[in-house]
Amino acid sequence: MKEIRIHGRGGQGSVTAAELLAVAAFADNKFSQAFPAFGVERRGAPVQAFTRINDTPIRLRSQIYEPDYVIVQDPTLLESVDVASGLKADGILIINSDFDPETFKLDTKAKIMTVNATKIALDIIGMPIVNTVLLGAFAGATGEIRPESIMEAVRERFPGKVGDRNAQAIMEAYKMMEGQK
Amino acid sequence: MTHEMKTDKKNMVVVEGSYAVAHAVKTCRPNVISAYPITPQTHIVEDLSKFMADGEIPNCEYINVESEFSALSALVGSSAVGARSYSATTSQGLELMHEVLFNVAGMRLPIIMTVANRAVSAPINIWNDHQDSISQRDTGWIQLYAENIQEISDMTAQAFKISEDRDIMMPSMTCMDGFILSHVYEPLVLLEQDITDEFLPPFRPERILDPKNPMTFGAFADPHFYTEFRYQQERAMQNSLKKIEDVANEFYDMYGRYFGGLIDEYQTEDADIIIMAMGSIIGTIKDVIDRLREKNVKIGLLKVRAFRPFPAQDIMNVIKDAKVVVVLDKNISLGMNAGALFIETKSVLYNTDIDVPVIGYMIGQGGRDIPMSTIEKIVSDAEEVMRSGIKIESQFTDLKEELI
Numbered sequence: 387m388k389e390i391r392i393h394g395r396g397g398q399g400s401v402t403a404a405e406l407l408a409v410a411a412f413a414d415n416k417f418s419q420a421f422p423a424f425g426v427e428r429r430g431a432p433v434q435a436f437t438r439i440n441d442t443p444i445r446l447r448s449q450i451y452e453p454d455y456v457i458v459q460d461p462t463l464l465e466s467v468d469v470a471s472g473l474k475a476d477g478i479l480i481i482n483s484d485f486d487p488e489t490f491k492l493d494t495k496a497k498i499m500t501v502n503a504t505k506i507a508l509d510i511i512g513m514p515i516v517n518t519v520l521l522g523a524f525a526g527a528t529g530e531i532r533p534e535s536i537m538e539a540v541r542e543r544f545p546g547k548v549g550d551r552n553a554q555a556i557m558e559a560y561k562m563m564e565g566q567k
Numbered sequence: 568m569t570h571e572m573k574t575d576k577k578n579m580v581v582v583e584g585s586y587a588v589a590h591a592v593k594t595c596r597p598n599v600i601s602a603y604p605i606t607p608q609t610h611i612v613e614d615l616s617k618f619m620a621d622g623e624i625p626n627c628e629y630i631n632v633e634s635e636f637s638a639l640s641a642l643v644g645s646s647a648v649g650a651r652s653y654s655a656t657t658s659q660g661l662e663l664m665h666e667v668l669f670n671v672a673g674m675r676l677p678i679i680m681t682v683a684n685r686a687v688s689a690p691i692n693i694w695n696d697h698q699d700s701i702s703q704r705d706t707g708w709i710q711l712y713a714e715n716i717q718e719i720s721d722m723t724a725q726a727f728k729i730s731e732d733r734d735i736m737m738p739s740m741t742c743m744d745g746f747i748l749s750h751v752y753e754p755l756v757l758l759e760q761d762i763t764d765e766f767l768p769p770f771r772p773e774r775i776l777d778p779k780n781p782m783t784f785g786a787f788a789d790p791h792f793y794t795e796f797r798y799q800q801e802r803a804m805q806n807s808l809k810k811i812e813d814v815a816n817e818f819y820d821m822y823g824r825y826f827g828g829l830i831d832e833y834q835t836e837d838a839d840i841i842i843m844a845m846g847s848i849i850g851t852i853k854d855v856i857d858r859l860r861e862k863n864v865k866i867g868l869l870k871v872r873a874f875r876p877f878p879a880q881d882i883m884n885v886i887k888d889a890k891v892v893v894v895l896d897k898n899i900s901l902g903m904n905a906g907a908l909f910i911e912t913k914s915v916l917y918n919t920d921i922d923v924p925v926i927g928y929m930i931g932q933g934g935r936d937i938p939m940s941t942i943e944k945i946v947s948d949a950e951e952v953m954r955s956g957i958k959i960e961s962q963f964t965d966l967k968e969e970l971i
Contacts (some may be wrong), residue, residue, distance in 0.1 A: 405583075405752045411752050412581045420752040443574060443754075445715075445850030447747055448938040 388530055389450045392520075393469050394459035397429040399517035403457070404435035406543060407521055410535035411439040415437040419444040432467050439530060441474055456496075457520050458482060459503075470494035478527055480563075482516050499527050499566060501559055510555040511548075522556030526563030533560040570825035579754040584716040584743060585610030587755055588655070588681050591723035593618050594758040595767055598650035601630045601638040605660040606693050607745040608683040612655055635660035639667040639678070646676035647784050649775040650771020651727065653678070657745055658685035658699045671738045672707025672800060674785040677730030677770075678709075678738040679723065684846065684897075685745040686933040695745040697846065697897040701874070701907045707800050709739040709807055712850035712874040717755040718826040719743040724758055725814045727763070728767050729740075734806045736772070744847040756824070766821050770920060804876045811873050829878035831870040832885055834860060838867030840949045841886050842894040843908060845871045848930075848937055852895075855942040866946060871908060879915040886912075891952045892925045899929050903938065903960040924952055927961035941965055 390407065394400030401422045407421035415438050423434035436450045453519040461483040463469060470479060475495035482503040483489075490498055501523040503516035511519075518540050525533045537556050541549035574965040582590075588611050592600070599878060600619075602612035619629045628645070632638045635656050661682055671678050682700045686692040699711055711726060713719035719741060726739040743749055746791065776784060788796050810826035819825040834856050835841055842852055849870050859866050869885050871878070886892045896906020903910060909927030916925065928945055931937045952958075 394834045409581045412579070415576075417754060418581060418752075421747070446743075446854050446939070447847045447851045449936045451938060535759060 387438055387444070388455070389449050389453045390437040390439070390455045390457065390524070391453040392435045392437070392457045392459070393463050393467060394433055394435075394517070395429075395463070396431045396433050398433075398459045399515060400433050400435040400459060402543070403517035403521055404437045406518065406536065406539045407437045407439075407524070407531070409539040409542070410521070410531055411437070413535040414531055416441060417443050423449065432463055453477065455524065455530075456480070457524060459516055459520060461485075464490065464492070468493075471497065480520065480523055480527055482520060489554060499523075499563065501562060503559060506555050506558050506562075510558060511551045517556045518552040519559045522559035523563045525556075527567065528558040533557055570819050572825060573823065575756050575823070576754070578756045580757060581752050581754050582757075583610060584719065584748040584786070585683075586614050586749050587716045587720040587751075587757065588723060588743065589614030589618065591720040592625050592653050592681075592756045594760055594763045595653075595724055595727050596764075596769070597624065597627055598655045598770075599630065599642060599645035600624075600666065601632050601641045601650045601652075601654045603632050603638045603656070603660065605635070605657055607685060607695075607749045608655045608657040608660070608681070610749065611681055611683070618815075635663040636667060639664045639671065642678045643667065643671060643674065643676060644776075645735050646671070646678050647674065647776040649770065649772050651731075651770040653680070655683065657683040658687055658693075658787075661699045661703060661713075662687060666704070668703055668706035668708060668738075670785060673796065673799075675736040676738060676784075677727070677736055677772075677802070679726045679730060680738070680740050681719070681723070682740045682742045683745040683749040684742050688956055692933040693745070695747050695847075695897070696932050696934065697742070699743040700740055700742050703740070704875060704907060707737060708802070708875065709737055709804070709811070709873070710742060711739065711873055712742045712845040712871065713748065714826065714847055714870065716743075716748055716751060716753055716757075717824065719748060719942040720755060720758055721818060721822065721824055721826065724763055724767055725811075727770075728814050728817075729807060729810050731770050731772070732810055733773055736801050736811055737800070737803050737807060738814075742751075742846065747847045759822070762821050766818065767915050808873075808876050808878065813874075827870055827872045827878075829873040830881045830885065831872060833868040833870065835867030835869060835885055836863055839865040839890040839953065840893065840946060841867050841869050841889040841891075842893045842895065842942075842946075843869045843871060843882070843886075843912060845874060845908065846897065848897070850896060851937060851939060852942055855939050855946070858939070859943070859946060864946070864950075874908070877911055877915070882912060883915060883919065883921060886923055887921045889923050891949045892923055893949045894927045895926060895930050895945070896927060897929075897931045899932070905929070909961055924957050926952060926957060926959070928964045929962070930964040932963075935965060
């Protein structure tokens with residue numbers, strides 16, 4: 387089983403990203419489960435969302451304490467949230483940032499990767515909405531999921547031009563991370 | 568009867584638990600839905616209102632009301648005229664319905680209500696436990712608890728069929744853990760319309776409110792009559808024990824899915840330790856059991872699906888040969904220092920020749936997360952009870968002493 391924790395701020399679409407990841411994973415012939423950290427979500431407040439991906443049906447209902455992967459939508463969260471908490475040593479931490487991974491001195495043995503998702507989102511989607519872009523980055527960095535499945539899940543949720551632009555941004559982020567592996 | 572479940576992956580979709588319930592309700596062809604929003608139930612009635620707006624629920628009235636008291640009161644009228652009636656609520660909303668819950672059961676109206684289980688105030692808390700529905704234990708509603716979104720979806724159709732049976736005619740609460748199931752995205756097979764139409768025929772009650780054939784419902788019963796009304800309600804509840812099993816089996820025959828009738832069992836056959844629980848925690852416990860079985864711990868699970876009617880005989884049959892029974896309760900009966908399932912289980916064992924120690928844990932209050940390690944800790948307590956007897960009969964779990 388692979389466990390993913392997404393850190394973001396209320397309004398950044400962390401929960402939506404977790405859900406889309408679950409939909410995409412299922413399309414990839416895996417079993418999946420996505421759920422929010424059940425906070426009283428307020429815009430701007432730190433939030434978490436979780437996704438599990440497995441070859442067999444998922445029964446476990448607890449929150450995720452030892453994730454294989456962590457996605458951070460907003461690097462300013464690092465000042466207040468221990469985003470690397472419990473992250474497995476062979477895991478990957480993906481941060482939305484234009485800084486190099488080495489910039490981030492985090493208490494983890496896991497690999498840190500960065501992607502300037504905000505720039506990709508602004509360039510292609512025209513808005514600084516990075517949740518779908520980071521899913522593309524996740525696919526590229528981890529190989530856990532096909533980018534096409536994510537693009538399809540996003541297009542289904544956001545039909546028309548919005549979905550198309552998001553899909554394009556997903557592919558851009560995917561390629562960028564694939565190249566860094 | 569054995570139940571083999573195949574995972575029907577090609578017919579599965581990944582949706583939110585609330586959507587799965589709303590879709591199930593739609594598929595059951597309700598005639599009246601009353602709606603009042605309250606977290607974490609709101610997505611259910613929102614999805615139903617979308618179905619209504621899209622014309623996907625024919626012959627149905629969707630009534631926006633001004634409180635939960637009104638939500639259920641509106642259904643008293645609609646169910647009495649013979650309309651299949653549905654609502655959903657949780658927590659304080661369910662508590663506000665308390666008076667009407669008795670009326671619904673007393674008038675023998677087979678209303679179905681989803682409860683997205685949530686803690687009760689004060690202090691205010693929107694997260695999951697079972698205090699809300701457990702507090703309505705004695706109102707005469709059948710209470711069924713689901714472990715995943717497939718089960719709550721399937722249970723919705725089963726509940727209509729159970730409640731509307733002429734030997735039963737009692738309302739049902741189908742209970743799903745708030746957020747944990749109401750807001751989870753996971754794969755399930757949505758209820759199929761053609762099979763459901765066959766499984767659940769239209770609601771045709773024996774007696775309805777009808778101006779052409781006037782009668783009263785729940786009007787007045789003086790001491791000369793009242794006891795007999797209560798007796799018949801209890802008799803209907805007892806009848807529902809078999810009906811719940813039968814309907815689960817019938818559902819299995821038609822849909823190929825089974826999550827238990829009154830109860831379900833997991834690895835109980837040779838188990839020394841049996842854990843009893845209800846709701847979404849069942850899945851986590853199964854994972855713990857698999858892990859412990861690898862270490863040769865003889866442990867099993869008794870999932871309680873029906874809390875009312877209480878499946879005393881089924882429970883006794885499963886736990887009679889165990890060496891210790893551990894009951895997990897997401898509720899507390901204040902002043903008893905114990906949860907309801909623990910209290911009931913102990914009570915059914917008295918006056919029998921079953922002599923098994925039973926210990927209780929109040930767990931997951933107000934949404935406190937239940938990791939596998941918490942269950943494993945409880946199991947090690949149970950092993951200690953096997954070695955040296957009960958030291959603490961019932962206790963709070965994961966209590967933070969430093970906060971007290």
